[in-house]
Amino acid sequence: MKVNFKKQNRLKEFSKDKSKIGLKNSQKRTLIIEYFLHEDKHFSVEELYNEIKKISSEISYSTVYRTLKLLTTCGLADECNFDDGITRFEPVHKAQHHDHLICKRCGKIIEFKNNEIEKLQQDVAKKYKFSIKFHRLALYGLCSECKKKQRGN
Template sequence: MLSKEDIFREFLESKNLKFTTERQAILERAFANHKHFEADELLVDLRQNKLKISKATIYRTLSLLVKSGLLREVIFGERHAHYEQVYGHEHHDHLVCNGCGKIIEFVENRIEKLQDEVCRRNKFEPESHRLQIQGFCEDCKKMT
């Protein structure tokens, strides 16, 4: 199995892009822990680790990491995009609280089987999917 660094290097080479020290640092910090994160949180993390990388470089590199299949964007819409690791992690879906922003990961095999059935029935070859359910967590629901 290729390392995440090797995968990213090969992806960049396929796009005639370089594996710069800035991109390497962003890759390393993005995989330093296993939680969802925002680009601004990564910026703070990089600066706390004495790495001066521009916000634009971080956003461009995160986009490349998503396109390479190593990261996935989790939340869209009015909130900032969150990122999570895909490499080395099992597929899962998300419940996202509109109140506090909490993200609950879940795996439901019945949903996966239904999606596979829909694709088969429509002669469609899936590459990826993202299921995200917006609502309110138990704590926020009590407050309304």
């Protein structure tokens, strides 16, 4: 498992905070956190649980669930909803907010960032004297590969 510097720092941060907020250093939790932060993917609890199980069969669904919620509370993970009733978690990239393209055929999730859209959102908010705390933008459709496949059919 390749460890990238930024992510290691995030994990270290997490470790530093732990004592302050009364957390103990659990091996299982650490394994889950490392796996989750190093994989740059969107995981449902179920999905992460299934992958973790392969590495360490002694980790329960509850622990995976609780760890993801904990990371969310600590600001190291974000919860996403993509219209299928399943909550997914993604590692927070502190540097940049982003939105999502979701392929309805293969389920692929692509992240994108568009400053112009964000600016226009602020314009909309201003028009309605509204202050935006956060937003969700998801574009649903077909990714390039699935488009090719569909033509083939």
